[in-house]
Amino acid sequence: MHRIYNFSPGPAILPESVLEEAAQGVREIHGSGMSVLEVSHRGKQYDGIHAGARETLLRVLGLSADEYTVLFVQGGASLQFALLPMNFLADGRTANYVNAGEWGSKAIKEAKKVGKGEAIEIATSADKNFSYIPKGYAPTPGAAYLHVTTNNTIEGTELYDLPETGGVPLVTDASSDFMALNRDHSKFSLLYAGAQKNAGPAGVTIVVARKAFLETALGGLPSMLAYKTYVDSDSLYNTPPVFAIYVVGLVAKWVEAQGGLVAIEKANREKAAVLYSAIDELSDVFYGTVTAKEDRSLMNVTFRLQPKYAELEKEFVAEAAKRGLDGLKGHRSVGGFRASIYNAFPLAGTQALAAFMREFAAAKG
Ligand SMILES: *Cc1c(COP(=O)(O)O)cnc(C)c1O
16 A cells, blocks of 8 residues: 555555454445445444444543443534533523634634523734633533534644543544544543544544433434434444544544554654654744644644745655655645644654755755
8 A cells, every 4th residue: 555644634544454354344244245335324234333432442542331332423623612501501501612623713713603591702812813721710600511523623723731620521633633642531521522633534423421421412403413312323323434433433432543642642652742842943944833732632743934934835845745645734724734643644644744844944044
């Protein structure tokens, strides 16, 4: 298999062994004489895939199946921006939002649109183009939930120390750091992640939530927009995205085989350090866009050329691509470059990029 170093922000790189196994599954699943694409979502082949993925995910996250459940929803993380307030932001109540990036801004926008209660932004880093993680805020006592984004995919910041909430349920959009850090996941009442960044193909959103929190969801919603429907049917109310869930299960098993989140976080720290060291060392030519270094993401490394070299941005991306370093163009709102180095991204790829940066700096600087 010909593989380049794929720095794409999502859909993104997946483990090679998972791709091989999924390719086999597309041909024939578990000796059934059928492709995984052909089996009934109510048949026994799929039963094991569905239940197995949910169990493995909880195990990887260190959560008990007594207290937590896994739901598979479609519509991406973007639909969760609306489902969360529809299900939990009742009339007369408030929900708190920390706005640390473009995705967080979209979450608040949806909550203001569809929540029956009031969605309040209690902290933001918009003043400095989201180049740091807001800190030192306190949620409104009795709030329905506090929503954060643990990894800001576009801006390249990561929330390492989860906030004290004083009993307010903590909710995160973990789309780009799902299964990437060895966090205490029991601090979350609900977390959601579009699979396509770190957990599988596009098409399924993983929702992991405390059962007790889900029981407080509001009624009267269309079936497909009510978390209760997914809970009561084990996410089999209608046809789930069978293939995406199958691959998510394979990725979760792969994470386990790597040594779980302890080993994954260690590897992620090592990979990120290679790039941040290069950025800092080559500061005549490059700079990191995250102003608070302690907030630098392990998943999305954002950097730019110093202003005097700014016109070389396109050349850098094109030259990198020629060396098999693909997908480095930064998001238009931040500019410059973004190296997305999710769980499956190899250390050697970060070393190859750092070597190219040194070469580029030596030639231009
Ligand atoms: C990619 C991303 C989204 C959007 O996800 P979709 O599944 O495309 O809706 C939302 N939040 C974060 C943090 C993301 O990285």
